[in-house]
Amino acid sequence: MRNNALTMTELASLLAEIRSCRICEHAEKPLPHKARPVVVGNEKARIRLIGQAPGTRVHASGIPFDDPSGDRLRDWLGIDKDIFYDESFLAITPMGFCFPGLDAKGGDLQPRKECAPLWQDKLTEAFPIIELTLLVGQYAQKQYLGKLRQKNLTETVRHWKDYGPDVIPLPHPSWRNNVWIKKNPWFNEVLDHLKTRVADLRQGQN
Numbered sequence: 001m002r003n004n005a006l007t008m009t010e011l012a013s014l015l016a017e018i019r020s021c022r023i024c025e026h027a028e029k030p031l032p033h034k035a036r037p038v039v040v041g042n043e044k045a046r047i048r049l050i051g052q053a054p055g056t057r058v059h060a061s062g063i064p065f066d067d068p069s070g071d072r073l074r075d076w077l078g079i080d081k082d083i084f085y086d087e088s089f090l091a092i093t094p095m096g097f098c099f100p101g102l103d104a105k106g107g108d109l110q111p112r113k114e115c116a117p118l119w120q121d122k123l124t125e126a127f128p129i130i131e132l133t134l135l136v137g138q139y140a141q142k143q144y145l146g147k148l149r150q151k152n153l154t155e156t157v158r159h160w161k162d163y164g165p166d167v168i169p170l171p172h173p174s175w176r177n178n179v180w181i182k183k184n185p186w187f188n189e190v191l192d193h194l195k196t197r198v199a200d201l202r203q204g205q206n
Helices: 009-021 057-062 066-078 116-125 139-149 151-158 173-181 188-206
Strands: 047-050 090-092 132-136 167-170
Touching: 009 132, 047 139, 057 066, 066 173, 090 188, 132 139, 132 188, 139 151, 139 167, 151 167
Parallel strands: 047 090, 047 132, 132 167
Antiparallel strands: none
16 A cells, blocks of 8 residues: 655655645635644554544644544554554554544544545655555545445455455444444454554564
8 A cells, every 4th residue: 555655854744744734724614623633653654544533632632542542442453552652663644634523413523525635645655664554444444445345334344354464444443333343243353363463563673
């Protein structure tokens, strides 16, 4: 899932450009708050995590997955916060870089549509040695799997072996998916493989 990598300087410049992006503040339907793009990673990253968009707590802190969803995700990966936030190991490049706001029911809105066309292809080209890409949630899976996706997220994750070994689709680790996790015990096989793969990549880095 990568092409010709940018140079280290070009990658740093790209990430700085994303962090300074304010296009959604001036859109026809602008963000309901100031933009605060969240993206992390550097040229040494081995894993690329592509999620949905920051939530309210991440918008406040500027730290990706700085919430209970992050705690569950780190458990899925079998790593602690020190490793998770090691930008030389794991890059976090969500489909939407800013918190999109809340819907009428208090849930997060979908990622802003401006983000992916502007940045995702550039990011795919940017990282030189990504060995594992994690597609967390339906938006990332739609972008990167396209017609290879199954009829829904459950079936896409169930067929995770079809996309490997360099890509693993995952559900979002939100508490809203507690029922999904209980209904799909086969997901433990995915997590066992994921933990092993992450540990192997970490070992290879040291």
